[in-house]
Amino acid sequence: MNDEAAAKSIFLKALEHEKHDDRISYLQAACGDDDELRRRVESLLQAYEQPDSLLDSTCDREMPSLERPGDAIGPYTLREIVGEGGMGTVYAAEQRRPIRRKVALKLIKPGMDSKSVLARFDAERHALSLMDHPNIAKVLDAGKTEKGRPYFVMELIQGLAITNYCDSKTMTINERLRLFAIVCQAVQHAHTKGVIHRDIKPGNVLVTEIDGSAVPKVIDFGVAKALGGSLTNLTLYTDFKTLIGTPLYMSPEQTKLSGVDVDTRSDVYSLGVLLYELLAGEVPFGKDRLRQAAFDEVCRIIREEEPPPLSQRVSSLGDTATQISRNRGTEPVKLAKSLRNELNWIVTKAMDKHRDRRYETPSALATDVNRYLANELLQAGPPTLRYRLFKFY
Template structure:
């Protein structure tokens, strides 16, 4: 649809609607019924109603009033009557007619009674001379035999003649009356519209779908003949009960479009800016009136709308509300808006007690429709026609798949969906298989779950074997390390990764030992894997005790030494979430050090402020686990990250003033001191402090023996020194 609607075009559309209302009102002879119709039509618009009443008064004195353009207004008026058959509009002798009366003879046929009328013609039940059968005879009405209507009537006749299908009403004869008006004869369908029939027979969902499949086959036949129906709706599909067999018949190809060439006579009856069809069932490309070529996929949309009403009990759009909203809003709604799911509409119909289905049926239907039926209907009704089913056969095949409990193409595939469909198709076999499986499990006393296929069961068995072997290998590796047989333990672990082990509290000690051993030898990737599994296991334990161990002090530096900054940031986020605020000085000191190895944002500093206060004011002394020098290092790091460089220098100097036999604490403090002095513009002093830290680090590394252990201190303390030294060197320069 165009983004900007031409005002002239919109005015023309409004005039067409007004003409349709006028024509409809003109056919109601009873003044009371005519007034009720106008009040309902012009609800909220008294000025429009008064204007229409004036036009109707003028029409009584001028027989030529609105004669020009009468064909289109009569068609629109008839669409209103077709859509609302129960409003009680009388169609007596004063209505526009073909001029033929009951009992008249046309060719070989005697008219028995009038049974209906379409946009340009009337339909009679007629008896054929010489044959004991009745037929349906359609003839153009008097006053409607203009060139365009006659041409459209001829197209409908030719359309039906070329189609031979048990679910399409057959053409038996054709000709012209003595006055020259065309007519044709087709088989008489004594049935109700498909939606009325389904409700009257109280058909369930599978029965309705089987009936709908026959309609799809009929439309597919028309498409193969090169014909698009373009007005598929319940009133154009009648259903007969023939000896217990439900036979739908597609009728009224009066607005059908020839896809291949031109039928004899005048083709291309559609005019730009005209609706061809019934709004609630029309595809967006029919509504858009932009000159877009209409193909068979327009019928696929209408079939989807018909299926929607068959299943949900209501059409996807309310025709009366669409007509009341005006042509522009109607266009927008049909092109842009999606109706609710059929399952949701069925649920609402159940709550309102609509339809003739048995009590409680609609509630069950809402649950049944939720899933494949919803998907099928909405694929058929896709706004973009390239995303719909491309043929009526493909729509029918998907419905058949649903009825046979097979996966449908309208739904996104998944393993669970395919397994569900497999179970639905083989319900008895699956139930028997499960019963046998349970009997086997009970008889053998096993706890192993069996899968539907042998391959999955074997894969699970192989996984359990690998896991058991991995546990044994880890236990063996720990023993070898304790015996000093590091080379043999290394070969064992490389052949059997520790990731195969299930996480449990009992395994935490194993992961802790292996992680520390790998870190000692600089195998940071393997150490990081071990500490990750260790932390997963210790999460199950006491939270406060976790913070008072060295686990976090080992894990954080290891991630950074392994080059996995993302893993460290995730660990830091977890520590802030689980352990803040610290409860004592030891927790505060370790939390600050573990969280501040890399620069942080202001929010993190704010979260750690309370822990820094606990660390600063907690008692310390000889033998205390939170000794002054270590707290000074953590506070120096905290104030540096906060941007308080003078306080960071003071705390670092306080840390360095206390003798450090291992050298790692003092070296870490010198790195912080170097960065703080550099930030204050003391470049020379900063470089001197960094050189001292690097020299101490090189001295210790030179003394590491073949076993991989540093002579004094711990490996993770020196890892902290290396991390801070790299940051300081990147800032100050080598």
């Protein structure tokens, strides 16, 4: 494996370590004393988190944030860091006036005030401000610090990734489907506002509880793309070698390393991968397999290999299938049987390699999920008399 391929392979695996300390530990183990390899990987990570940069741009390390818990920014008191990306840091904060409430405050990092980064930061704020949906995090305020660094304030979502939430509540297949259909409608709302998410994954779909009911919230439009034009005067992606999305969930067209060929059906594909995992307990091609593969091989798998049928995926998991089934309130044999035919048709259509054959919209995907729940004919079903007779007789 040459240096570039090694860097790409390590970069891809590093993306799976979302916590900063875990990622640093992984990089130290993977790169060892090879400083040049470490620099290459960090450059790729920086480019990934900043879609306006080229993959071969260089940035040795991120500048640390100057703010600490207890510091005040306008009417907000910072409490703790809850997220961090290439251009900004997200804090849990408390608003003191004119009302008291807990919020999330995203602040641009020191030294990250180039025109392109500021444009992206403003684009994310603007993308969120366009939306008014109960299942998308709301923008509440925006401003600048005394030193002129921009920030915006969002609804604070205190929840679990949708996959973890469903497992923790031992949600049945039908309960998971109902929750998933709500997520589809939230993504549909973003599309009607002219915004593609481009990074749909469990960590960006958090589930909280309101009055005892599960409420999914779609977050992190940091790599969003505007439809029919940019959200700012600058585009939100690079036309050359920019990886947009998380490899485990990205569409075949996203593996081309360009935002040019990505449209709303890319989100439909990622929703299909999310649904696959919610049902089968594992992503289509296996997390371990993709983590161990070189970068180019991961792209080839996503572009060329067909995902195994849901029931086959469950059956292939061995002892793990027992726990996955328990998390769904059932047994391995019953789970595999329930995932045949109609549910597999839905997932297969959403994840079709050819986007013209996918559901046209997230709403259409949600409609088929709801048809399944109502025992109605599916759009994804075969146009045969046998299928019709099976449904109605």
